[in-house]
Amino acid sequence: MADAIIELEHVGIAFSAQxxxxxxxxxALEDVSLSLRRGQRLGVIGRxxxxxxxxxxxxxxxxxxxxxxxxxRNVSCQxxxxxxxxxxxxxxxxxxxxxxxxxxxxxxxxxxRLPAIREFSExxxxxxxxxxxxxxxxxxxxxxxxxxxxxxxxxLIDEVLAVGDAEFQEKSGNALKERMRxxxxxxxxxxxxxxxxxxCDRLLWIEHGRSVLEGDRDSVLRAYHEELHLGTPS
Amino acid sequence: xxxxxxxxxRFSTYCELRAERSRSYLGLIWWIAEPAMMMAAFWLVFxxxxxxxxxxxLPFLLIGLTVWQWMKSCITHGGYAIWSNLGLIRQARLPVLxxxxxxxxxxxxxxxxxxxxxxxxxxxxxHPPNMAYFALPVLFVVTFLFAAGAGFLVASIVPLVxxxxxxxxxxxxxxxxxxxxxxxxxxxxxPLREVIALNPVAELLDAARGILMRGEWPDWRALLKxxxxxxxxxxxxxxxxxxLSPRYPKLAI
Numbered sequence: 199m200a201d202a203i204i205e206l207e208h209v210g211i212a213f214s215a216q217x218x219x220x221x222x223x224x225x226a227l228e229d230v231s232l233s234l235r236r237g238q239r240l241g242v243i244g245r246x247x248x249x250x251x252x253x254x255x256x257x258x259x260x261x262x263x264x265x266x267x268x269x270x271r272n273v274s275c276q277x278x279x280x281x282x283x284x285x286x287x288x289x290x291x292x293x294x295x296x297x298x299x300x301x302x303x304x305x306x307x308x309x310x311r312l313p314a315i316r317e318f319s320e321x322x323x324x325x326x327x328x329x330x331x332x333x334x335x336x337x338x339x340x341x342x343x344x345x346x347x348x349x350x351x352x353x354l355i356d357e358v359l360a361v362g363d364a365e366f367q368e369k370s371g372n373a374l375k376e377r378m379r380x381x382x383x384x385x386x387x388x389x390x391x392x393x394x395x396x397x398c399d400r401l402l403w404i405e406h407g408r409s410v411l412e413g414d415r416d417s418v419l420r421a422y423h424e425e426l427h428l429g430t431p432s
Numbered sequence: 433x434x435x436x437x438x439x440x441x442r443f444s445t446y447c448e449l450r451a452e453r454s455r456s457y458l459g460l461i462w463w464i465a466e467p468a469m470m471m472a473a474f475w476l477v478f479x480x481x482x483x484x485x486x487x488x489x490l491p492f493l494l495i496g497l498t499v500w501q502w503m504k505s506c507i508t509h510g511g512y513a514i515w516s517n518l519g520l521i522r523q524a525r526l527p528v529l530x531x532x533x534x535x536x537x538x539x540x541x542x543x544x545x546x547x548x549x550x551x552x553x554x555x556x557x558x559h560p561p562n563m564a565y566f567a568l569p570v571l572f573v574v575t576f577l578f579a580a581g582a583g584f585l586v587a588s589i590v591p592l593v594x595x596x597x598x599x600x601x602x603x604x605x606x607x608x609x610x611x612x613x614x615x616x617x618x619x620x621x622x623p624l625r626e627v628i629a630l631n632p633v634a635e636l637l638d639a640a641r642g643i644l645m646r647g648e649w650p651d652w653r654a655l656l657k658x659x660x661x662x663x664x665x666x667x668x669x670x671x672x673x674x675x676l677s678p679r680y681p682k683l684a685i
Contacts, residue, residue: 213682259525260681279523287451296447299440300524328454 202233203273203383204257204352209266210407211252226252228407229266234352239384241398241415243391243422249407250387254354257385276301276350280341280361286330290321293329294344301348311347318373319343320366335362342370346377353377355386395419441530441537448538463542464549471497474614484615488645491554495641496613498550499575502543503633504604506579509535511586511600514673514680518591521680528677529670532587536580554644562647571643574655575636578662584669588676591683612637632658 211227227249234240242250255261256268258277283300284293294315298308316325319339321332329337338361361370378384378397388394394401401418403410411418453459471494478484478493510532514521517531555561590596608614611633617625628634635658642648 211682255522255681260522262678277523282524283520285447285451287454288447292447292450296443299436299443300520300526302436304436305439305443 201235201271202269203236203271204232204234204275205267205269206230206232206256206263207267207269209256209263209268211249211256211261212264225407227256230404230407230409231266232402232409232412234383234385236351236383237381238400239378239386239398241394241401242385242387242404243394243401243418244404244410246389248404250404251356252407253404254356254385254387257352258354273351274302275352275354276348277354277356278345278348280345281337282341282345284329284337284341287328289327290316290319290325290329290332290340294340297341297344298347301345302350303347308347315340315343315347318346318369335366338362339366342366346370346373352383352385355384355388357388357390391419437527437530440526441534444530444534445537445541448534449541452538463545467498467501467546468549470501478614484619491557491559491645492616492641493614494550494553495644496637498543498546499637499640500608500611500613500633501546502539503575503579503582504608505539505542506536506576507583507586507604508600509539510580510583511590512597514587515590515594515597518680518683522683528680529584529673532583532673533580536576536583540576551644559645562643564643564647564649567639567643567650570655571636571639571650574659574662577659577666578632578636581662581665581667581669584666584673588669588672591680592676607631607633610634632661 208229208231209227210225210229212223212225214223230249230253232240242253244250252261254277256263258275259270260277262268279301282297284297288296291312294312295305295308298311299305316322319325319336319342321336321340324332324336329340332340342361355374361367375397384398386394386398395415399415400413401415401422402412403418403422411421456462458465474493474497475490479489513531513535514528520526521528521531551561586596586600610628611631612628613633617628617634620628635654639650639655642650
């Protein structure tokens with residue numbers, strides 16, 4: 199088996215509690231460890247406020263650990279962010295390029311993919327209209343179509359598996375699943391356990407900013423459900 | 433990575449200008465009309481009503497205001513840029529210097545439009561083009577370095593202490609009056625005048641007026657001193673932003 203491409207050891211992240219002089223700090227992550235290998239699909243489960251999203255931001259390299267160590271091989275990690283940097287007064291086309299640059303693509307690559315983005319987002323002639331004229335569903339469709347173009351070594355997903363109406367939800371969900379089937383390394387955070395169970399082969403369970411258990415999907419799920427007194431999953 | 437950031441800066445600047453253009457009915461016209469209205473207001477108060485001026489006061493005032501407005505907008509727009517993009521900084525791993533720099537570049541492009549108009553006004557008012565114009569690029573670079581440095585410094589602190597926003601405009605107004613933008617500094621009584629003369633902005637405005645109004649080459653020694661100060665301020669500003677950048681993603685929006 200290949201070596202870990204990302205390793206966290208006892209990582210903690212502290213935020214200041216308030217924007218006040220002398221306000222205290224709180225630890226959103228207290229002590230989280232994990233290791234991720236190429237091709238793995240790791241799901242992160244835990245209750246609200248357990249620190250799941252903060253963990254993803256650490257993996258993405260946005261937050262640097264305040265304690266513990268983070269070891270990252272030379273791999274790129276990208277948060278799947280919809281509508282990142284969108285500007286209301288610009289056309290869908292300009293926003294697609296801008297957002298694409300922000301998720302780390304080169305300009306010529308985005309420009310080459312504009313027809314595909316336009317096609318996938320189903321915007322038609324609206325693609326060249328300012329996105330201020332779009333419905334929120336249209337913005338999300340464009341956002342997803344751009345975000346899915348990112349090609350990081352590790353894709354980080356925070357509960358955005360499906361957007362838009364029922365039809366587009368299926369389409370966007372399928373596009374992501376297709377990426378995973380092709381061997382994309384993924385870290386997925388979700389409340390929807392079903393989704394996590396379906397898509398991931400490994401799970402990390404965190405609680406109050408501490409990792410409780412990391413292991414293969416079934417054993418972690420079983421332990422998690424016992425803790426929640428929900429019995430075994432059906 | 434580096435080329436990618438250059439593309440991001442270039443395209444973001446284009447987007448900034450383009451979005452600003454489409455935010456209002458008259459769009460591009462405001463780039464010129466807004467500063468023109470402000471200049472008219474100053475001219476009305478200081479020349480027509482107070483008669484502080486004297487001969488050639490109008491070109492003196494217009495040059496001062498044009499250059500000062502450019503510096504001021506770099507400092508304020510650039511200065512608020514990290515703060516107003518905190519939402520983005522929380523979600524994406526981007527070099528934070530990009531945000532103030534994009535604002536400053538957009539303001540610089542707008543400045544060139546206004547400057548072109550200024551040149552036309554000056555020619556009509558009897559100050560034709562001259563050889564000393566060749567010194568203008570040097571002057572622009574030094575001015576930009578100084579304004580950008582100040583802008584980076586403000587940008588680095590505003591996210592941590594947003595209250596600063598309420599102070600900065602007032603401070604800049606005082607700086608404007610103490611830099612000889614509106615009235616010549618020789619009207620200031622003696623001990624204070626020498627202190628004010630140390631202000632690099634005053635030096636830069638002097639050089640700009642010398643070139644544009646009298647066809648004089650700048651005082652290169654003085655300009656060298658100012659450019660050293662400007663470069664220092666700019667490097668210091670960049671260093672502070674870089675130093676504080678791990679803290680920004682943790683701030684509440």
